[in-house]
Amino acid sequence: MTSATTMTTALPADQREPLMRLAREVAFETGTRLFEEGRRADRFWIVRTGTVALDARVPGRRPAVIRTLGHGELLGWSWHFPPYLWQLGAEATSPVRAWEFDAGAVLALCAADPGFGRTIAVWVGRVAAERLHASRVRLLDLYAPYGSGDLI
Template sequence: MTPHPGGAPGEGVLAALATEHRGRLMALAREVALPGGTRIFEEGEKADRFWIIRSGTVALDIHMPGRGRQVVETIGAGSLLGWSWLCPPRQWHLAAETRDPVHAWEFDAAAVLDLCAEDTALGLSLVTAVAETIGDRLRATRTRLLDLYGPPGPQGSGAAP
């Protein structure tokens, strides 16, 4: 599976924010480096942070009984990693693992939520950008699940050969 086109650092979520808002958000960022093969978070765990990927790729996966972990999307530079911090009960809906070394900006969700409460214009912009990410991820997950569970090819369509 190829990485989701997140673009270069500065695109995606950050590009959706006004310069002033971007600066305020980035003041909360902490640079992190994660080796390839690192499990970043697991389904059901507390979602208390998120990342914006600067380089490298991360696979988002879901555990499927009898099938193990199934990758539903792979994301790369410029992509938001993690949105579950925004919505109660604030638990990860998927799991994430680095495919290769990843450099990212990490954000503490509580600090970002406080910033959004303080600056509602920034909060609206950020929530809108995160909602776009959620929509993209849901579409990608749906497509992947159809690949895994959908009927194999045109059989059963009722069309005569």
């Protein structure tokens, strides 16, 4: 987990408050698919308890687990960027409790308050960059002849 992916370190308290007013508590059983790569991204979550595996489709193989998320981490960034389609899939690997957010409501709040919108955009952008890097490293570890070369 990096500081960019946790809400409490990425958002100052005055920015967390308006976001949390939009939160809805949800729970998922182990094995629940939260979203599928390529489908419409219209919500996101902050994991409270449990773990969620992010995975990527690999032609001719089982989906590759890219990263596992836990407490305080943002689950889902595709809702913030057109074309609003999930870039990865996600599955609960243990019972999960989370706060769920409707993307449209959060984007409306971002539009109404540019300072809040910028904070959210920077947070989600950092998460997206970190997840894309993790995807690259993991796929190279799994499928490249000499691994990721993470030191490069």
